[in-house]
Amino acid sequence: MSDAGFVVAAYAVIMGGLGLYTVTLWRRLAAARRGLDRDDEAR
């Protein structure tokens, strides 16, 4: 693999991972808030 290949691999995983974690975090937070709302309604 050329140097450019290593550069692309590094940036793709780091930036992609950062984006993926952010989206996953939004979904987890939305799910947790929905769960709290359901608990409030149930009480």
Next chain:
Amino acid sequence: MKTRILGFVALAAVAAMTVIALLVVPADLNQGDAQRIMYPHVASAWLGYLSFGVTALAGILWLWKRDLRFDALAVSGAEIGVMFTAFAIWGGMMWGRPIWGVFWQWEDPRLTTTALLLALYVGYLLFRRLTDDPERRATRAAIVGIVAAVDIPIVHFSVEWWRGLHQTATIASPDRVLNPAAPMIFVGTLLGMLGAFTLAWAYLMIRRYQLARADLAREEAVRIGRLEAARHGVLRSEVTR
């Protein structure tokens, strides 16, 4: 709303610094294009330290103040620190292969202590799952988080204390703060990427902290629900007796 603005600013900053690092900064005379990997690699490593430092500090504050908000902060730091440390290791491997000729070398103290740091905080996150009691979990996790943080200075100074493949500090060494070993365009880009990643880190820390608080509130609601159900069950058994 302020957090959302921070998120947009962080996204724009990371995107801008990525373009600069990949397309604007010239290739290094000796390292060629591989030096472009240094920017996210170093930024990720520093944010790993910062995150685990926050976890240790929040652990101390939990043990002192007994406020579960500190535990929420501690788990946020640990999870985000694991992610950034994994990024630092990945970036380092992608840089190491073209420059050192190897992806990894276990004899190198910086590499090995960083792998240990990652393992310690993955262990911290797994350890938290051993109990459902929030206070017991916070106390145990705080102790693990504080003990694990001993590895942070060992990782940082390993390049000064022992000989290995990894080079010594470029900027964060007392005698190099105002006299970095690298050309200023590289140092400026490195600091720019560090700033952009730090904005992203701050945004993620806020969101992860909000999630940890929501999880705590959910656990509390479940606990209250169980108590009410148990009380209701006792009352019913008294009525039927």
